[in-house]
Amino acid sequence: MLSSVPVLAVLVTLGSFVLVPVAILLLYSFSGQWNYPSLVPDRFTTEWYSYLFKYEQGLSSLFLSTHLAILSTFVTATIGVPVGYVLARYRFQGRTLIEMVFLAKNTVPVIVVGVGTASVFVRWGLYDTYAGILLAHVVGALPIMVWNSSAAFQSIDPALEEAARDAGAGFSRVFIEISLPLAKRGILAGCILAFLASMDEFTITFLISGANYTTLPLRLYSTLQQGYIEPASASAMILLLPSVLFLIISMKYLDLSDVSAGVRKGA
Amino acid sequence: VIMGPNSPTISKRTAKRNRQVDLLLAGISPRSAGALTQIWAGLRPVIMIAPALAVMGLLFILPLLKAIELSISSPAGFTFSWYERFFHSAYLWDLCFTIGISFATAAICALVSIPIAFIMVRDFRGKAVANILILFPLVVPHLIGAYALWLSMARSGPVFGLMNNLGILSTAPDLVSDWRGLLIALVWKHFPITALTITAALANIDRTLIEAAQDLGAGWSTRMREIIFPLLMPGVLSGAILVFVMAAAQFSITLVVYSGSRITTIPLGIYHETFGLKNWEFGSALGIGLTAVTLVILGVFTATIRRVYREALDA
Numbered sequence: 001m002l003s004s005v006p007v008l009a010v011l012v013t014l015g016s017f018v019l020v021p022v023a024i025l026l027l028y029s030f031s032g033q034w035n036y037p038s039l040v041p042d043r044f045t046t047e048w049y050s051y052l053f054k055y056e057q058g059l060s061s062l063f064l065s066t067h068l069a070i071l072s073t074f075v076t077a078t079i080g081v082p083v084g085y086v087l088a089r090y091r092f093q094g095r096t097l098i099e100m101v102f103l104a105k106n107t108v109p110v111i112v113v114g115v116g117t118a119s120v121f122v123r124w125g126l127y128d129t130y131a132g133i134l135l136a137h138v139v140g141a142l143p144i145m146v147w148n149s150s151a152a153f154q155s156i157d158p159a160l161e162e163a164a165r166d167a168g169a170g171f172s173r174v175f176i177e178i179s180l181p182l183a184k185r186g187i188l189a190g191c192i193l194a195f196l197a198s199m200d201e202f203t204i205t206f207l208i209s210g211a212n213y214t215t216l217p218l219r220l221y222s223t224l225q226q227g228y229i230e231p232a233s234a235s236a237m238i239l240l241l242p243s244v245l246f247l248i249i250s251m252k253y254l255d256l257s258d259v260s261a262g263v264r265k266g267a
Numbered sequence: 268v269i270m271g272p273n274s275p276t277i278s279k280r281t282a283k284r285n286r287q288v289d290l291l292l293a294g295i296s297p298r299s300a301g302a303l304t305q306i307w308a309g310l311r312p313v314i315m316i317a318p319a320l321a322v323m324g325l326l327f328i329l330p331l332l333k334a335i336e337l338s339i340s341s342p343a344g345f346t347f348s349w350y351e352r353f354f355h356s357a358y359l360w361d362l363c364f365t366i367g368i369s370f371a372t373a374a375i376c377a378l379v380s381i382p383i384a385f386i387m388v389r390d391f392r393g394k395a396v397a398n399i400l401i402l403f404p405l406v407v408p409h410l411i412g413a414y415a416l417w418l419s420m421a422r423s424g425p426v427f428g429l430m431n432n433l434g435i436l437s438t439a440p441d442l443v444s445d446w447r448g449l450l451i452a453l454v455w456k457h458f459p460i461t462a463l464t465i466t467a468a469l470a471n472i473d474r475t476l477i478e479a480a481q482d483l484g485a486g487w488s489t490r491m492r493e494i495i496f497p498l499l500m501p502g503v504l505s506g507a508i509l510v511f512v513m514a515a516a517q518f519s520i521t522l523v524v525y526s527g528s529r530i531t532t533i534p535l536g537i538y539h540e541t542f543g544l545k546n547w548e549f550g551s552a553l554g555i556g557l558t559a560v561t562l563v564i565l566g567v568f569t570a571t572i573r574r575v576y577r578e579a580l581d582a
């Protein structure tokens with residue numbers, strides 16, 4: 001049995017390593033004036049947040065990122081959950097190949113795929129279009145959704161589905177009334193991860209969008225480059241909100257096993 | 268005599284019943300007996316995976332093939348000259364740097380995660396909070412994590428300000444645009460991966476093995492050395508290789524905390540060549556080169572893990 005002193009030491013070190021940078025970000029977002037070497041800002045203000053909401057471009061980026069994330073989560077779930085089911089329930093020729101496609105996604109650097117995507121998008125007329133960005137976000141989140149829902153379906157006892165089938169229910173009825181409800185926690189966790197992946201997506205969006213579409217991460221990067229530390233911190237805090245909400249939801253309703261497949265194999 | 272359903276000597280009704288019996292024996296319910304229904308049932312998984320596979324094909328495999336094609340093309344046709352140029356340029360050092368810093372990230376993540384895993388497999392007050400602390404960097408968007416660390420590592424930032432006030436550090440190291448700063452940012456973002464995999468591996472170790480060793484008189488250090496670590500190694504290594512691959516591919520974190528430095532990473536080099544200098548062929552060759560090196564390391568590492576794992580099972 002380890003004593004509680006080293007345990008506490010590890011946890012405090014872990015906590016400060018994880019949280020101090022975010023705390024500093026939070027302080028910068030409310031900072032009116034911060035002189036070295038003060039530990040906290042000398043003057044606090046909320047003007048950077050109101051600036052973000054008043055400033056038309058900031059607001060449009062927030063709006064664009066939010067509906068891109070919602071729409072791409074919806075599309076990803078619609079096409080990804082059935083794949084998860086097939087991988088969990090069917091044995092067929094070429095199955096390994098399909099698994100490889102969804103696993104290979106995270107062994108190829110995203111910038112390499114991004115360069116190829118930008119090059120084909122120019123030819124297809126998808127460069128700097130909403131549809132192009134949406135597709136890129138879908139493909140980014142698809143493996144997470146596939147692996148997470150596959151793990152969720154695998155944990156369902158097949159006897160339950162068979163019983164429904166023996167009672168005369170057709171395939172789609174069994175899928176909708178038995179399999180989906182039983183896998184809903186894993187699928188919901190997959191949806192949240194897909195939403196966060198879309199909010200997080202920077203690299204490919206950066207390469208395939210021009211002046212027309214600037215998502216919140218792109219706006220944040222350009223604000224950063226211009227050296228506006230406090231406004232950038234405020235928009236970073238806004239962009240951080242969905243992640244914090246996810247942690248709260250996961251603490252209350254989900255547990256680690258609901259997200260581990262998607263994180264390990266798809267992220 | 269076995270009569271097929273199409274045999275003219277039996278009535279239509281008997282044929283139908285025979286077919287139903289055959290299907291029942293084959294495990295298919297009579298409701299789905301029609302030939303069309305059966306074809307439909309066979310096509311169902313194909314239809315279910317087709318849209319997702321099409322998306323992956325058009326937006327992952329095709330762009331990847333496009334990058335490969337670009338990397339071997341020139342106005343005169345097929346060429347390997349972009350790869351030759353890669354191996355005769357400073358990018359070779361950048362490749363070594365990328366691999367080196369990713370390896371260091373993976374090693375540090377694995378090392379710091381081992382004590383975390385030993386704590387997280389037990390029950391204690393505040394475990395839910397510890398869980399959140401571990402998951403937090405994983406869900407924070409890359410750009411924001413990188414930006415928060417960039418702010419914290421600034422020479423005139425509050426962290427070094429506090430250290431200076433307390434007299435711990437008189438001159439702050441310049442971590443921004445330095446490899447140490449990049450390493451800190453990469454570890455911050457990726458240690459949850461190793462923490463989760465190593466915790467899972469530790470939780471899976473059969474308790475009775477440890478108890479048996481204890482009964483046979485093995486002390487704490489012997490148990491650690493002979494039982495726990497050999498069984499834990501596959502989990503440690505598989506978590507570490509995952510971190511290695513992710514760190515080697517990292518673009519956005521590096522862009523924020525490391526830009527402006529002379530030696531750069533290959534992902535930053537790819538961006539510089541393609542979007543900066545408009546040399547898409549050379550940029551693609553850098554990308555395919557990095558992918559190939561990463562895959563080779565991944566393959567060798569995975570084979571090693573398998574071997575270690577088999578030895579652990581044999582022991």
